Amino acid sequence: MTVLSSVNCSSQFKAHQAHQLLNVSGLLFLITLGKTVLNVLTLGLTRKTACHHFMGYFCISLALIDLFLLVSISIISYFRDFVLLGIRLTRYHICLLTQIISFTYGFLHYPVFLIACIDYYLIFSKTIQRPFKCQKLLYLLAVILVWVLVLAFVLGDPGIYQSLSAQDASPYHCPFYVSAQSFWVSSSMVLVLGLVLLTFWSEVTALVRAIRVTSYMNDTVLYFPFPPHSEYAVNPKQTVLPKLTVCFLGTWLPFVLLQVIILLLEVQIPAYIEMNIPWLYFVNSFLIATLYWLNYHKLNVRDFTLPVDPFVSWKCCFIPLTIHTLEKMEKPISIIIC
Incomplete structure (x- = not known):
C-alpha cells in the first residue's frame, strides 16, 4: 500500500512538473508572438526611413532575433524532444534560449545608445561624406559587431554561466534577467x-x-x-x-x-x-x-x-x-x- 502511494505521488509530481513546463513554454510563446506582431506593425510605419540611420538597422536586426526566438520556441514546443546537429533539444531549452537572449538584450542599451549618438553627431557635423551604399555597409557591420560582441560577453561571463547552469539543474524554474542599463x-x-x-x-x-x-x-x-x-x-x-x-x-x-x-x-x-x-x-x-x-x-x-x-x-x-x-x-x- 505504501509503495503504491509513493508511485502515485511520484507520477503526480512529474505530471505537475510537465504541466508547469508547458505553462512556461506557452507563456513565452504568447509573449514572443505579441512582440513579433508589434515589431511588424512598428516597422511597417517606419519602412520609408528604417534604413537611414544606425537605429533603424538595429531595429530590423532586433525584429529578426525576436522572429528567430518565436520560431525556435514553436519548433521545440511542437517536437518536444528531438536531435538537431547532434544536440538533443527538449522543452528545457526554450527557457535556456530565452534566458541567453534576455541577458544579451539587457546589455545592449548602452552600446546602442552610444553608437546612435556617434552616428547622429557625424550626421550633424558633416565631417564625413560617405556614399550611400558605403554608409549602409557601415551600419550593417556595426549592427553585426554589436550583436557578436555582446553575445560573446554574455556567454563568456562566469556569473551568467553560473546562472544558466543553475537553470539547467532546475529546469522547471525559469527566471529572467532584468536590465539595469534600461x-x-x-x-x-x-x-x-x-x-x-x-x-x-x-x-x-x-x-x-x-x-x-x-x-x-x-x-x-x-x-x-x-x-x-x-x-x-x-x-x-x-x-x-x-x-x-x-x-x-x-x-x-x-x-x-x-x-x-x-x-x-x-x-x-x-x-x-x-x-x-x-x-x-x-x-x-x-x-x-x-x-x-x-x-x-x-x-x-x-x-x-x-x-x-x-x-x-x-x-x-x-x-x-x-x-x-x-x-x-x-x-x-x-x-x-x-
Whole structure:
C-alpha cells in the first residue's frame, strides 16, 4: 500500500512538473508572438526611413532575433524532444534560449545608445561624406559587431554561466534577467524631461496654446508663431528647447507616462520584453531632440541630410528660425486652442 502511494505521488509530481513546463513554454510563446506582431506593425510605419540611420538597422536586426526566438520556441514546443546537429533539444531549452537572449538584450542599451549618438553627431557635423551604399555597409557591420560582441560577453561571463547552469539543474524554474542599463537610461530621460518641464513650464504651456496647424512645402506641420520681439535674438538656444519638448511629448507622452509608472512602482520587466522596437524609437527621438538642441545653429529645414525621425516631425520647431515671414507665405489652416 505504501509503495503504491509513493508511485502515485511520484507520477503526480512529474505530471505537475510537465504541466508547469508547458505553462512556461506557452507563456513565452504568447509573449514572443505579441512582440513579433508589434515589431511588424512598428516597422511597417517606419519602412520609408528604417534604413537611414544606425537605429533603424538595429531595429530590423532586433525584429529578426525576436522572429528567430518565436520560431525556435514553436519548433521545440511542437517536437518536444528531438536531435538537431547532434544536440538533443527538449522543452528545457526554450527557457535556456530565452534566458541567453534576455541577458544579451539587457546589455545592449548602452552600446546602442552610444553608437546612435556617434552616428547622429557625424550626421550633424558633416565631417564625413560617405556614399550611400558605403554608409549602409557601415551600419550593417556595426549592427553585426554589436550583436557578436555582446553575445560573446554574455556567454563568456562566469556569473551568467553560473546562472544558466543553475537553470539547467532546475529546469522547471525559469527566471529572467532584468536590465539595469534600461533602468538608468529610462530614469535619465524622465529626469531630463522633468527638469525641462519644471524650468520652462510657462513657455511650454504658452506654446501649446499658440500652436497652429499650417501648410509648408506641401506638407502639414505644426507652426509656432514667431513674435516680432521674441527672445531669439537674445538666447535662441534656450527658446528652442520648449518647442522640442512640445514636439517630443506631443508624440511620446503616453510612453513617457508609462516609463514614470514603471519607475515609481519599480516594476521588474524581463529584458527580452523591455528591449523592443517602440522603446528604441522612443530613445531615438530623445537623442535627435538633444542633438537638435545642441546644434540648433546648424539647422536648415530644407537640408534633407539631417536625421529623419519616423514618428516626430522636428522641422516644424525650426521654421521660425529660418523663415520669419511664414505667416505671409502660408495661410494657417487652423489654430489649436487648449
